[in-house]
Amino acid sequence: MLNILxxxxxxxxxxxxxxxxxxxxxxxxxxxxxxxxxGVIMGALSSKDGGRNFCLIVxxxxxxxxxxxxxxx
Numbered sequence: 001m002l003n004i005l006x007x008x009x010x011x012x013x014x015x016x017x018x019x020x021x022x023x024x025x026x027x028x029x030x031x032x033x034x035x036x037x038x039g040v041i042m043g044a045l046s047s048k049d050g051g052r053n054f055c056l057i058v059x060x061x062x063x064x065x066x067x068x069x070x071x072x073x
Contacts, residue, residue: 002042006051009039010058017062026069029062036062 013035020028036059043052 002046003048003051006039006043006046006055009035009042010051010055013039013055013062014058017058017065020062021065023069026065026072029066032062033059 013032016028016032016035020026020032036055039055040052040059043049043055046052
């Protein structure tokens with residue numbers, strides 16, 4: 001059950017992160033980061049690794065985008 005919740009949190013955060021790759025919308029990554037972290041924690045508590053790994057990939061995408069924009073844009 002926690003793995004499914006982790007996937008759901010990952011999908012919600014991915015929906016936020018994809019438009020945040022557009023210039024001047026990078027601030028949306030700051031909204032997605034707490035959701036991603038919750039998904040990673042739920043995935044870590046689960047017996048399976050799929051949801052956690054999915055959230056970690058979304059976290060990597062958001063982190064790279066934030067570093068390219070200097071943390072704000």
